[in-house]
Amino acid sequence: MSRSFHSALAVPAVVCAFAAAVSGTPAASPIQKYLDSRVLDGTYNGVVVDYLLEEGKGTLTEAQRKQALDQLLAAMKAKARVTQGEQLTAALGNLVGVLMGAAGGDVAGEAGGEVQVSYANEWASWVDAAEKLLDAGYKEDAVSFFEFGMVNIPYDSLRGRCVMGLARAKPDEAYAILMNALKKPDIDLQNDVLRLLGHMAATDGLAKEQKDKIVETLIEYSKGITHSLNYGAAIYGLDVAGDPRAIPALSRFRKGFSVDELDRRAALRSLLLTYKEVSVVEDLTKKLKTGFTSTNKPADRFFSGVLLMEGGRKEGFDWALNELTPKKKGFFSSKEDDVDLRPSLVKALVRVGGEQARGVLAASVGLYKDDEWIKTWIAVGMLELGDTSGISLVKAALGKPDWDFTAVRISTALAKHGDFSGVEALKTLSVKKVDTSAPTQIINILGGKDTRPEKARLAELRRQIATALGQINQPSCVPVLIQLLGDEDVFVRSSAAFALTDMTVPAALDGLRAAIKVDYGVYNQNPRSPEIHAYVLRIGLRRFPREAGTKELLKLADASADPALRFMAMVARS
Numbered sequence: 001m002s003r004s005f006h007s008a009l010a011v012p013a014v015v016c017a018f019a020a021a022v023s024g025t026p027a028a029s030p031i032q033k034y035l036d037s038r039v040l041d042g043t044y045n046g047v048v049v050d051y052l053l054e055e056g057k058g059t060l061t062e063a064q065r066k067q068a069l070d071q072l073l074a075a076m077k078a079k080a081r082v083t084q085g086e087q088l089t090a091a092l093g094n095l096v097g098v099l100m101g102a103a104g105g106d107v108a109g110e111a112g113g114e115v116q117v118s119y120a121n122e123w124a125s126w127v128d129a130a131e132k133l134l135d136a137g138y139k140e141d142a143v144s145f146f147e148f149g150m151v152n153i154p155y156d157s158l159r160g161r162c163v164m165g166l167a168r169a170k171p172d173e174a175y176a177i178l179m180n181a182l183k184k185p186d187i188d189l190q191n192d193v194l195r196l197l198g199h200m201a202a203t204d205g206l207a208k209e210q211k212d213k214i215v216e217t218l219i220e221y222s223k224g225i226t227h228s229l230n231y232g233a234a235i236y237g238l239d240v241a242g243d244p245r246a247i248p249a250l251s252r253f254r255k256g257f258s259v260d261e262l263d264r265r266a267a268l269r270s271l272l273l274t275y276k277e278v279s280v281v282e283d284l285t286k287k288l289k290t291g292f293t294s295t296n297k298p299a300d301r302f303f304s305g306v307l308l309m310e311g312g313r314k315e316g317f318d319w320a321l322n323e324l325t326p327k328k329k330g331f332f333s334s335k336e337d338d339v340d341l342r343p344s345l346v347k348a349l350v351r352v353g354g355e356q357a358r359g360v361l362a363a364s365v366g367l368y369k370d371d372e373w374i375k376t377w378i379a380v381g382m383l384e385l386g387d388t389s390g391i392s393l394v395k396a397a398l399g400k401p402d403w404d405f406t407a408v409r410i411s412t413a414l415a416k417h418g419d420f421s422g423v424e425a426l427k428t429l430s431v432k433k434v435d436t437s438a439p440t441q442i443i444n445i446l447g448g449k450d451t452r453p454e455k456a457r458l459a460e461l462r463r464q465i466a467t468a469l470g471q472i473n474q475p476s477c478v479p480v481l482i483q484l485l486g487d488e489d490v491f492v493r494s495s496a497a498f499a500l501t502d503m504t505v506p507a508a509l510d511g512l513r514a515a516i517k518v519d520y521g522v523y524n525q526n527p528r529s530p531e532i533h534a535y536v537l538r539i540g541l542r543r544f545p546r547e548a549g550t551k552e553l554l555k556l557a558d559a560s561a562d563p564a565l566r567f568m569a570m571v572a573r574s
Helices: 013-023 030-036 046-053 062-079 086-092 107-119 121-135 139-152 156-169 171-181 187-201 208-220 225-241 246-251 261-274 280-286 298-310 314-324 342-352 355-365 373-384 391-399 404-415 422-430 438-447 452-472 477-484 490-502 508-515 529-543 548-558 563-573
Strands: none
Touching: 030 062, 030 563, 046 062, 046 121, 046 529, 046 563, 062 139, 121 139, 121 156, 139 156, 156 171, 156 187, 171 187, 171 208, 187 208, 187 225, 208 225, 208 246, 225 246, 225 261, 246 261, 261 280, 261 298, 280 298, 280 314, 298 314, 298 342, 314 342, 314 355, 342 355, 342 373, 355 373, 373 391, 373 404, 391 404, 391 422, 404 422, 404 452, 422 452, 422 477, 452 477, 452 490, 477 490, 477 508, 490 508, 490 529, 508 529, 508 548, 529 548, 529 563, 548 563
């Protein structure tokens, strides 16, 4: 449904004001004057749009709300003019599907995944706003944003949401674009489309004949030598589609020497977790076997065991306990037997959670001596799952050298049990510096070691510290977060701001007032400060509506260079 509000503003605001005075009509309110000045033109702020669709619903008149949205969306629509043919199709080539498989990486690597979410926070607010625009009846405006987001938002998952938003708003058009793109002789583009078709098949409101065609297409691309490079994407699409017709197609990947291992794993995961096909349990259990005659690699065992645990199968938890039990090396032990699965296995048990996972950790922790690092590692996992029996061992590890990222895990886990002693450790870690002393520099040069990776690692550590402090949610966390708001790394600063918005203690308001004055830099050619500032203000208004500090927060918003933020403060006062 097309909407145009500019016609209502065709008469200059000065003429309107004069006419009102002559006729005796009450003078326009400050909000109306602000809107009539059209100062909001040329700016777009997803948080403010969302605010107007929610809180603004009861504060502004419907005419004012539409007028404000029209002005806020004008700039976005100017940037979002993307043709619906070739450019949209080309944009699909930038979308990268999320690979299915066993979780991996070290502790620091996992932190990076959390940071990625933090980076995307303000971008997600744009997508949230567009989805709410669609729900509120602003279809054309929402579609314009989805088209813009498919090309310009720098996060794969959010671009995917834009594709699905377009599918919900204009299913026939989105369906035609994807099916036409599939005909192009570009494997990467085809695979992106196959993944998106799976999501489209799961979208509410899609016509049955279109869904049937999508499932048939995904099945077609999951077989035949000519489609061998499409198998992974087709498996992904069949999984998210959630259609039982996928079971026979996925089952073809269970066996055979010619089946790629990544494709086999993806199909097994989908069959067990999505389609509850218990017949694959036998396949997975066979992969757990070890011994002189076994050809199963540690990576195969780990994947199969963790997948069984994710499916709630006893076979997986029994395997995990056996892996965590200390073993003596046999005469025929191979080098592959030296691969230590225990650290990753403990993390997997924590991720799976539940009584069975807790039981495995509790049964294995006593099998090691207190001075063995793996015992502390297991005790940390137990604490994260709610078992405090090893808490003294965990607390003793807070000061261990080179356990920086683990100290963040420990501090967060302790806080869940009312122990906030980890805050001091996080404060110390937050100011940890790269050793730049002359002797160290010389050693680094002679040894060919570059200090820049260490600098990047410490920045990532500070980002994770900020997130942890927000979760701990204690007044003592606020000064550390305010300090991190001044960090040299812009993403440390934004992580600190988002952490403060997660906090519910009144002391967090001091941090919010500091956060609304911080510059969060530019990312992907887009200033990050306007959305973050608006988010900070919105949380402050929601969480601390009657605090004196909230009035100061509003004053700071009044002084902002962003007209959308100033308008938001004006609406909040009305």
